[in-house]
Amino acid sequence: xxxxxxxxxxxxxxxxxxxxxxxxxxxxxxxxxxxxxxxxxxxxxxxxxxxxxxxxxxxxxxxxxxxxxxxxxxxxxxxxxxxxxxxxxxxxxxxxxxxxxxxxxxxxxxxxxxxxxxxxxxxxxxxxxxxxxxxxxxxxxxxxxxxxxxxxxxxxxxxxxxxxxxxxxxxxxxxxxxxxxxxxxxxxxxxxxxxxxxxxx
Numbered sequence: 001x002x003x004x005x006x007x008x009x010x011x012x013x014x015x016x017x018x019x020x021x022x023x024x025x026x027x028x029x030x031x032x033x034x035x036x037x038x039x040x041x042x043x044x045x046x047x048x049x050x051x052x053x054x055x056x057x058x059x060x061x062x063x064x065x066x067x068x069x070x071x072x073x074x075x076x077x078x079x080x081x082x083x084x085x086x087x088x089x090x091x092x093x094x095x096x097x098x099x100x101x102x103x104x105x106x107x108x109x110x111x112x113x114x115x116x117x118x119x120x121x122x123x124x125x126x127x128x129x130x131x132x133x134x135x136x137x138x139x140x141x142x143x144x145x146x147x148x149x150x151x152x153x154x155x156x157x158x159x160x161x162x163x164x165x166x167x168x169x170x171x172x173x174x175x176x177x178x179x180x181x182x183x184x185x186x187x188x189x190x191x192x193x194x195x196x197x198x199x200x201x
Contacts, residue, residue, distance in 0.1 A: 011122025016084025028170025038167025
């Protein structure tokens with residue numbers, strides 16, 4: 001049980017840090033993050049608050065996709081992610097400004113890697129998934145798509161909404177949109193083996 005909780009919390013923590021790095025890179029945030037930033041700029045509230053609000057909406061959408069009941073326990077996951085994003089953005093990195101293109105690129109790449117590792121880690125635990133990742137799982141289960149395709153469908157949908165709201169879309173957004181799915185798919189297998197090995201100890 002301890003291993004599950006550690007994987008869960010570290011995974012969400014890394015996700016929040018990764019999201020912050022992609023936003024701070026200022027080359028275009030990930031589709032969902034660009035949507036949350038756009039909503040924050042247009043309507044108000046923090047980016048983390050919109051992570052939570054969008055997450056609640058997706059809980060119901062995911063239930064419709066799989067024709068099941070809403071997974072309300074996922075609220076715990078989105079609360080932790082929303083808190084993590086606001087913690088990194090507002091408390092830790094509020095005064096961080098990347099002055100060169102090289103630093104921006106490094107921040108973007110590091111963010112993508114950390115998000116992918118974070119997702120792969122906390123999904124191992126079988127605790128309620130982030131509704132965005134649950135969307136990927138729901139599409140996978142309902143339509144038998146692999147994680148790469150299912151994740152990309154969700155990212156493209158969010159990208160369209162972020163564009164409408166004039167969120168921070170750029171070349172980084174395109175890179176994240178089409179790279180995050182394959183990265184999770186690539187990291188998931190070795191992460192599963194590592195997790196199962198630790199559980200046997």
